[in-house]
Amino acid sequence: xxxTSPLAGKLSQIFSPRVCIFVSTIILAIGxxxxxxxxxxxxxxxxxxxxxxxxAGIFTVSxxxxxxxxxxKRRGVFVxxxxxGYTVGVAAGATVAGALLPHxxxxxxxxxxxxxxxxxxxxxxxxxPHDFTAGKNSTSQGSIWPRLARIxxxxxxxxxxxxxxxxxxxxxxxxxxxxxxxxxxxxxxxxILNEVxxxxxxxxPVTLLKSRGLLFTCLGTVGYMMSRWSVLFYTPVYALAxxxxxxxxxxxxxxxxxxxxxxxxLLVGWLHIRRQGSFYIPSLVVYTLFPLTLMLLAQxxxxxxxxxxxxxxxxxxxxxxxxxxxYTLAHLLHLTPxxxxxxxxxxxxxxxxxxxxxxxxxxxxIFTRVxxxxxxxxxxxxxxxxxxxxxxxxxxLGSPALVSGLNGVDGKVAVGGYVAALRSLWVAAAGCAxxxxxxxxxxxxxxxxxEADVEVVSGQDHVHGQVQDEER
Numbered sequence: 001x002x003x004t005s006p007l008a009g010k011l012s013q014i015f016s017p018r019v020c021i022f023v024s025t026i027i028l029a030i031g032x033x034x035x036x037x038x039x040x041x042x043x044x045x046x047x048x049x050x051x052x053x054x055x056a057g058i059f060t061v062s063x064x065x066x067x068x069x070x071x072x073k074r075r076g077v078f079v080x081x082x083x084x085g086y087t088v089g090v091a092a093g094a095t096v097a098g099a100l101l102p103h104x105x106x107x108x109x110x111x112x113x114x115x116x117x118x119x120x121x122x123x124x125x126x127x128x129p130h131d132f133t134a135g136k137n138s139t140s141q142g143s144i145w146p147r148l149a150r151i152x153x154x155x156x157x158x159x160x161x162x163x164x165x166x167x168x169x170x171x172x173x174x175x176x177x178x179x180x181x182x183x184x185x186x187x188x189x190x191x192i193l194n195e196v197x198x199x200x201x202x203x204x205p206v207t208l209l210k211s212r213g214l215l216f217t218c219l220g221t222v223g224y225m226m227s228r229w230s231v232l233f234y235t236p237v238y239a240l241a242x243x244x245x246x247x248x249x250x251x252x253x254x255x256x257x258x259x260x261x262x263x264x265x266l267l268v269g270w271l272h273i274r275r276q277g278s279f280y281i282p283s284l285v286v287y288t289l290f291p292l293t294l295m296l297l298a299q300x301x302x303x304x305x306x307x308x309x310x311x312x313x314x315x316x317x318x319x320x321x322x323x324x325x326x327y328t329l330a331h332l333l334h335l336t337p338x339x340x341x342x343x344x345x346x347x348x349x350x351x352x353x354x355x356x357x358x359x360x361x362x363x364x365x366i367f368t369r370v371x372x373x374x375x376x377x378x379x380x381x382x383x384x385x386x387x388x389x390x391x392x393x394x395x396x397l398g399s400p401a402l403v404s405g406l407n408g409v410d411g412k413v414a415v416g417g418y419v420a421a422l423r424s425l426w427v428a429a430a431g432c433a434x435x436x437x438x439x440x441x442x443x444x445x446x447x448x449x450x451e452a453d454v455e456v457v458s459g460q461d462h463v464h465g466q467v468q469d470e471e472r
Contacts, residue, residue: 001052001059002353003160006203007151008057009064009349014147017061017068018128024057025121029114036110047110054117059086060349065128067345075333076273077266080326084262087318091258094236098251155203158191163354167361174369204347213335214344216442217328218351223436224287225352227294227429228321229359231257234367234422235297235314241400241418242303256311260318268323279331280445286324287437293317294430301422303415328440334447366428368397371421378413 012020031051038044062082070078097109104112165184169177195202232254239250273279296313300306329348336344375393376386386393389410396402396414403414 001056002350002355002357003163004053004056004156005060005350005353006159006347007156008060010151010201010203011057012061012064013133014144014151016133017065018125018130018132020057021061021065021128022121022125024054024061025117025124026054027051028054028058029117029121030054032110032113032117036107056353059353063345063349065132067341069132073274076269076326076330078269079329080262080265080267080269080322083265083322083325087258087261087322090232091252091254094251094254095248096251098236098247098249101247150201152195152199152201152203154194155191155199158187158194159203162187162191163357167357170358171361171365171368174372176365204350211336213332213443214347216439217332217335218347220287220436220439220443221325221328221348221351222355222358223432223439224290224321224324225355226359226362227290227433227436228317229356230363230425230429231294231297231314231317233360233363234425237400238301238418238422241403242301242415242422243307244404247401253311253314257314257318260315261322262318264319264322264324265326266322268326273326273330276334278334278445278447279327280443283324283327283331283440283443284437286320286327287433287440289320290317290324291430291433291437293320294426294433298423298426298430301426302419331443335443363425363429367421367425370424371397371417374420375413375417378416379409382409382413384409 008020008024015023028051031047031049031054033047034050035044035047038047063079066078066082067075100109162184165180165187169180169184195204235253235257236250239245239253240247245253268282272282293313293316297310297317300310300313329345332344332348333341372393375389375396379386379389392410396406396417400418403411403418406414
């Protein structure tokens with residue numbers, strides 16, 4: 001998903017966003033059907049890859065559509081609505097899946113998504129205007145085959161390979177292997193050189209990242225959302241393993257945090273983001289509140305802490321996240337020229353996709369390593385050789401629901417291990433989020449200067465002329 005998001009943005013300029021988002025829903029439907037039919041782990045992973053390619057198109061193109069079909073006064077509200085749609089889907093999906101899993105099995109949970117995706121894609125196909133195009137540049141002109149030939153396929157492949165190698169290394173359950181990290185760096189350098197010197201139409205215009213505001217906004221988004229994904233992935237794990245809640249109840253933990261996300265984005269969009277201009281101070285305020293919620297989560301993630309306090313904390317974590325994404329996007333549009341808003345917002349969508357991959361892999365690596373070490377130490381403290389418990393440790397690492405069935409020393413060690421792992425994960429996430437305050441502060445508050453004659457460079461595409469008004 002994160003690797004193909006830039007490619008989805010490029011394709012939306014060739015085939016129009018309307019067609020791209022419809023085709024993306026078809027690809028997603030194929031992916032979930034293939035996943036449900038998988039007879040091996042390798043086939044399962046391949047199905048998830050196909051699903052991710054489809055999700056990339058939906059995620060990226062939807063942001064482009066909303067930004068281009070709304071004006072500055074309504075943009076904050078509609079971005080908030082879009083983010084609310086994402087977060088409601090995440091919460092509903094987790095809750096429904098937890099309730100249905102014991103009754104229909106995991107395969108049905110995947111193939112049931114296919115008709116929903118196709119229905120949504122069909123609705124989008126007929127609701128988006130036929131003449132709607134993404135941006136006004138030469139990429140959308142001329143016959144289709146020359147435009148397809150201009151796509152930066154080498155950039156797409158090297159970017160994907162670099163990310164996969166990096167995440168493979170950082171998600172290791174024992175220790176981080178060096179070779180994949182080194183190879184990832186080499187491939188990343190190849191990608192950058194290709195974007196700067198070879199690609200006619202770079203998949204990510206590296207030259208645009210010379211803009212301080214855009215560069216630090218993208219980096220801040222990655223770090224912030226990496227920390228946010230630790231909440232989305234691991235609050236249900238806490239509910240399952242530490243509180244011994246049912247799968248459906250554990251999944252419903254995401255309802256308050258995603259409800260907070262929706263409310264935060266909508267409120268700031270409705271009440272505050274009703275103008276063009278700087279949102280520097282509001283962005284820093286919500287960036288500062290976010291790591292405080294993570295530190296509180298780390299402190300209260302125990303078997304006997306207040307469930308009400310835990311629910312309120314995850315709600316407030318979601319609230320400040322929704323507000324932060326809306327504020328920082330509005331501030332970015334203030335920092336960059338109007339003529340670059342299309343590319344800038346596409347890059348934000350791309351980096352948000354990176355954050356999901358990085359957050360799940362890096363956070364999962366931290367969590368798993370601490371959990372294993374804590375359980376091994378727990379058995380040693382109880383006078384038991386952890387090597388004799390290796391099989392159980394391995395199963396507990398992969399299944400938090402297994403903890404509720406353990407008794408005696410095994411149950412005590414497993415719960416203690418999960419508490420230690422969750423605390424370590426959320427403290428690390430808070431540290432990352434605190435660093436992002438400085439990154440966001442580095443974006444500055446000075447508006448971009450508009451010139452009468454603007455040149456936008458995207459590979460060899462040049463757009464000259466008066467800056468167009470952003471509202472249609």
